[in-house]
Amino acid sequence: MTKLQVRVWRGGADGSFQPFEVPRQASQSVLDAVTYIQRVLDPTLAYRFACRVGMCGSCAMTVNGVARWTCRTHVDKVARDGRLEIAPLRSLPVVRDLVTDMREFFDKWSRAKGVFRGARSRRDAFARVAPRSAQRLSVEAGIECIGCAVCYASCDVVAQNPAYLGPAALNRAWTLLNDVRDVTQAERLRAVAGDAGCHACHSQMGCTERCPKGIAPTASIAGLKRAAAKALLAGAL
């Protein structure tokens, strides 16, 4: 049976790679390989996963230098000469091994006003939103985010500007900005404009290149830039 040479990050920020040999299998995912290591070779390996089917967003890691959702990344696709190097996501503090501290990532969602606030109560009628309206389609384009932080780890601006809200939080803000029921748009725009927000983006599109769900956060961020400009010119920023 052929073996896969897998180097896995162990320890905290000052840790190092540890080599393992994992049996190669058909249709093997990167997460399968990590799970094999933890179950068979070294039960002390720390890593995160839940759904295994690309819905929960918890298993993202750096695979051969590229941030990926490991549950839906085939070994076939990414192994080079039967070798894998698996590390925690970039730009997030390492807790241990492959586990990062995601607090800052999600705190930025709330800093970007990523929470819906409506004005209707349960006694009001449903809001009517035309499914093909431009705003609804903008929501559609960004709403399937699973919060895996692959975009965040792939962003060079995040890497050098720790205050930058990042592609996921800004994409979330953009979907809410296009939600006609939300009543906190002015605050949201003020929160996402500026040098820690959409104006820090250089349209390098690392996020868009890597998003496993095929979302284009660069497009959402461009939308925020236009919306901020419109608000400024209307005296509402």
Add this chain to the structure above:
Amino acid sequence: MSARHETLLWVAQRASAALLALCVVVHLATMIYAIQGGLTAAEILGRTRGNPGWLAFYSLFVAAIAVHAPIGLRPVLGEWLRWRGMSREVFLVALALALAVLGMRAVLGMFG
């Protein structure tokens, strides 16, 4: 504060960029046309001097550059040289003025 300031800079940057896109296309085309067969001062200045159309065009071009270049340099100074804060803004305003003055001097030399 940052939100309004950065948004204003973004608007100025994109507006000047759109203007510059037009100016640069004209500038490149003119150069490619004019440079053939070499250049002499008499030939160039004979074509350019006292031409109000070109004077207006290149004045606009210089103004757009004076806006565009400092705003573009701003994040470069911040990210690559870690230069932020008030001193950077003062430097960039000085750069804008220097580009405007030097540029207008050149425009007057060529088209005045």
Add this chain to the structure above:
Amino acid sequence: MRGHAGYWAFLVHRISGVLLVLFLPGHFAALGSALEGEAAFDSFLAWTERPLVKLAEWGIVLLLSAHLAGGLRVLALEFLPWRDWQKTLAALAAGVSLAVSLAFALALTR
């Protein structure tokens, strides 16, 4: 996150922009020398006949056209309806700037 089209487009745009800012004061000063009379301007033009200066001129035109094309890419990305053509845009930007600088090179050597 390096090595994809958007990254290279960004890097070329930034570096060409910085170099153009460095070039502009010299460019303005040289053209401003026309204020001091035709003789001063002619002596500057004679200097530009040197092969190395001509090469540098060609480089500056390449920088300018690259910055122009990269800037059009950013404007399209931010203001036009989003489609999956960003990579095409980056390639288009590279092509346009090469074509312009080639045209300039031809004109320069005629």
